Amino acid sequence: MAAVHHSPNPPIVYSFPFVDKLVASLAEFIIKAQRESIDKKGKFTIALSGGSLPNALKGLIGNPGVKWDKWQVFYVDERVVPLDNPDSNHLAFTEILFSKVPIPTSHIHTLDPSLLDDLEELSDAYEKELIKEFAQKDSARFPVFDLILLGMGPDGHTASLFPGHELLAEDDRWVAYLEDSPKPPAKRITFTYPVINHAARVAFFAVGEGKVEMLSSVLDKPEEGLPSSRVKPVYPGHLYWFVDDQAAAKLEYPKTAFKL
Numbered sequence: 001m002a003a004v005h006h007s008p009n010p011p012i013v014y015s016f017p018f019v020d021k022l023v024a025s026l027a028e029f030i031i032k033a034q035r036e037s038i039d040k041k042g043k044f045t046i047a048l049s050g051g052s053l054p055n056a057l058k059g060l061i062g063n064p065g066v067k068w069d070k071w072q073v074f075y076v077d078e079r080v081v082p083l084d085n086p087d088s089n090h091l092a093f094t095e096i097l098f099s100k101v102p103i104p105t106s107h108i109h110t111l112d113p114s115l116l117d118d119l120e121e122l123s124d125a126y127e128k129e130l131i132k133e134f135a136q137k138d139s140a141r142f143p144v145f146d147l148i149l150l151g152m153g154p155d156g157h158t159a160s161l162f163p164g165h166e167l168l169a170e171d172d173r174w175v176a177y178l179e180d181s182p183k184p185p186a187k188r189i190t191f192t193y194p195v196i197n198h199a200a201r202v203a204f205f206a207v208g209e210g211k212v213e214m215l216s217s218v219l220d221k222p223e224e225g226l227p228s229s230r231v232k233p234v235y236p237g238h239l240y241w242f243v244d245d246q247a248a249a250k251l252e253y254p255k256t257a258f259k260l
């Protein structure tokens with residue numbers, strides 16, 4: 001029988017007049033994804049990236065809908081620095097979110113700080129951490145996160161996947177490393193597209209006038225192939241954008257009214 005290939009679901013863009021409304025809606029969206037995941041398999045797997053994302057998740061603090069003991073948290077990308085270094089994404093999430101909620105620390109999967117001197121080992125070890133959570137790695141199988149949350153940099157990068165970088169073509173490894181990030185710190189590990197694009201849901205968070213041009217390039221001209229445009233979850237995965245009206249000022253791509 002011939003294989004049926006579905007094209008990816010088109011991105012859904014939610015734009016909000018104020019960031020506080022966005023933050024509250026993003027919390028509702030995450031809790032709905034969490035509920036569906038727990039109902040199906042008793043846990044919720046989520047991957048987080050850095051930038052201003054920790055602050056965007058503040059709507060989860062004190063929210064009774066969040067079942068923290070069912071969360072398994074990974075980092076989409078991480079700077080290769082000790083876990084208490086100000087550049088660490090994990091430190092930012094700990095200070096802003098995880099220290100304020102009852103999540104078991106064993107459910108937060110950080111890079112292994114004993115391997116910072118060997119990037120190959122470090123990224124392999126993080127890939128093994130994923131394999132433990134999601135089953136065996138074989139060529140037909142990728143981890144399927146319930147939700148991956150991303151940001152978009154001023155150059156259109158997402159995770160630590162930068163314009164023109166050779167890692168944009170990585171289709172085998174789940175976790176890769178780079179030593180030449182154009183944005184410091186230079187050394188990072190990052191999920192690759194196969195991991196990002198196999199998630200059940202991927203959501204970008206992008207706010208403010210600094211995103212105006214790039215948001216329009218990424219969504220209105222995906223053929224330009226910017227790293228954020230290459231996020232296209234395979235069917236039946238969904239891609240969402242949570243943006244504010246400022247960031248969406250020049251966007252031609254249609255917006256959808258937020259509803260769960």
Ligand SMILES: O=C(O)[C@H](O)[C@@H](O)[C@H](O)[C@H](O)COP(=O)(O)O
Nearest residue numbers: 050051052151152153154159183
């Ligand atoms: O990797 C990094 O060095 C950055 O932290 C970066 O990836 C960040 O996530 C984006 O620039 C979006 O961040 P904002 O949403 O805060 O603009």
